Amino acid sequence: MTPATADRLKKPAHKAEPGEKAPPPDDSRLLYTGADWDYDTIKRCHDAIQDIALNELGLDVYPNQIEVITSEQMLDAYASIGMPLLYRHWSFGKHFARDEAMYRRGMRGLAYEIVINSSPCISYIMEENSITMQALVIAHAAFGHNHFFKNNYLFQQWTDAEGILGYLDFAKSYIARCEERYGQQLVERTLDAAHALMNQGIHRYPRRRLDLQSEARREQERHEMQRQLYNDLWRTVPAKKGQKAPSDEERRRALLDLPEENILYFLEKKAPRLANWQREVLRIVRHVAQYFSPQRQTKVMNEGCATYTHYRIMTRLHETGRISDGAYLEFLHSHTAVVFQPAFDDPRYSGINPYALGFAMMQDIERIATNPTEEDRAWFPGYAGSGDAMAALRDAWANYRDESFILQYLSPHLMRKMRLFHLHDDSDESVYRVNAIHDERGYRRVRQQLAAQYDFSSLDPDIQIADVDLAGDRRLILEHRVQNGVLLAEEDAKSVLQHVANLWGYDVMLVENDNDGKTLRKLTVPARTVLLAE
Structure with a gap:
């Protein structure tokens, strides 16, 4: 070791102030050189990024878990809505085949990362990325998105980062057991109907904080209570001709907790002909839909937070001489495209x-x-x-x-x-x-x-369960409150109503009304009982 080298090692590193011009290049201070990386390099980048994120930006994050995956695994994650554990369904394979074909033909690229709202917060990074891109992704996902997931009020109300991975493991094994016991076809058709109603299967107003950790434990308790609850509900239906039918509409609607905007929730609780396992499948799909609803409502904020965070962190690394001018230019090229x-x-x-x-x-x-x-x-x-x-x-x-x-x-x-x-x-x-x-x-x-x-x-159609004809043919009545005169596409509406009818077990009617209560259109779909459980 030369005297000059020893002297350099003894001197404390200069700490640049925000906005200060980057110091002259000093290879001994760089986190990496070139584009290649190994796991030690990623660890050094993560630690340097974490120091800036926590100590300079004041971010508050879940523990991080970084996983390196291939492009094919990234496509697989796309297909299963980004979750590391999920039940099987044909739609996931369809999405994978479509995305893979487009990617192989050069018609689309892949995301640099996928991040899971869980604790620990799981960030997938692709092995094909350069080390600069890996650092960018870690700053963007593992600290930007992570902070937003942990601190935004919508995610605090509607998600359970501690329990989601355990719940998905339960959901995957539960649906696999149902396929073994009741047949893949019936389970798949139940999932088809539930997936068709996912956007109409969320609560828009808080009831209680979501606790997914207890869901698996409560499954058996719910099943033991089902028979008594449904008997209480359906004993109000006349058993004999001539018996007086309930005439008090308000009493009937109160009994059924109507109106109800969460269609999956209503069907899970009140559909008279579903088996207990089918109710649990609806519940699983409903929880997954609810878990992702905050992300739909915070797209601009979530991506803005993550993009601003990665920009501040990568710029700070350059200011302090931790990444080279070439690496910073590579980062800026990607950032400006985004x-x-x-x-x-x-x-x-x-x-x-x-x-x-x-x-x-x-x-x-x-x-x-x-x-x-x-x-x-x-x-x-x-x-x-x-x-x-x-x-x-x-x-x-x-x-x-x-x-x-x-x-x-x-x-x-x-x-x-x-x-x-x-x-x-x-x-x-x-x-x-x-x-x-x-x-x-x-x-x-x-x-x-x-x-x-x-x-x-206002963007999603306002569709609610309005009433049920308990005394007659048990028809389920849905109401769509039309905004700006825009009716639902008839063929699509009938396809979704068919799924509702199959789960309900009886006919379903959709009434589309304007703001003045004037009926613009009625659509009626009969149930196909072949799709119901025995």
Whole structure:
């Protein structure tokens, strides 16, 4: 060892301040050189990223579990909605075959990562990635998404990170046992019907915090109580001709807890002809649907949080000389592709890129907190000029979903920068009309209309179980409250209603009403009892 080398090793590493120019290259301080990697290199990158995430950005995360997988395993994860454990169903194989064919033909790429909302938080990284991309993925998924999963109120209300892996293991083994005992065909048809109703199988308002760890233990207890509960329900149906039928509609609806927006929940609890194991299958699918519902409502925020986090971490690694200029340029090439937003008249335009909007809003919050204008102070008095950007960001990440986040945080500055405007499309008019642009008169209108695009309470059809004809033919009556005069596609509606009828065991009628209560259309579908359990 030369004296110069010994002297360098004794000196403490210079710690660059945020925004400070990167120090001259020093190979002894680099986390890696070149593109190749091994597990020791990934461990060094993870530890350096974790130090910045926890100690500088103040993130709060679940323990991390990083798993390296092949491209084929990534495709398999795509097919099973990203979960490491899941029951078998033909639709997963169909998705795998489609995605693999498109990937092999070069018609689509693969995600750099998949991250699981669990504790430990599981992040899949592809073995084909370079070490710079592995570092980017770890910063993005293992710390950005991880922090959002742990701290956002929707995930705290509707998910159980501690119990999800154990519950999925129970679900996989339970459905496998059902296939052995009752036959694969009947189980598959039950799953088909449940999957068709997944978007109508979630609670939109909190009832109690989801506890998946107790679900497997409670399965037998539920089954032991089923017979008594269903006897109490169906003894109200007349057994003989001439017997007086229930005439009090309010009493009947109260008995059935109607109206009910969660169709899978209603069928699981009240369908008269389902076997106990079929009710448990509906319950499993319902829990999986509920588990993923927060992700649908926080796409912009979740990806914005993860993208902002990886940008801050990778930039900090470069500022402190932990990654080279070449590695940083490789990172920037990937990052800019992710947050690219085509203009509305660009052939590549397919809507607003959630990564672009989310990242831009996070950067804008940072700007307002640290260097606000008078306009910013007027619009955001709560945090403008506070000097603590991360505190403002952590508060936003914890307490909002996409719709409310855009309503609260989208600034006039960003609307001008992104050149946002509101285009009105009325089928009764021969031309489009620009209702609002990014100016003083249009800021609030543009913000409201953009936020409305992320409001799933208005985007998803409002369909509820309205009534059951207990005294007659036991027909199940569903009501669709039509918004803006848009009826359901008839063929698709009939296909889904057929699944409802098969689970209910009797005919099903869908009534589509406008806001004034006027009936616009009725669809009736008979049950096919061959799909029911014996």
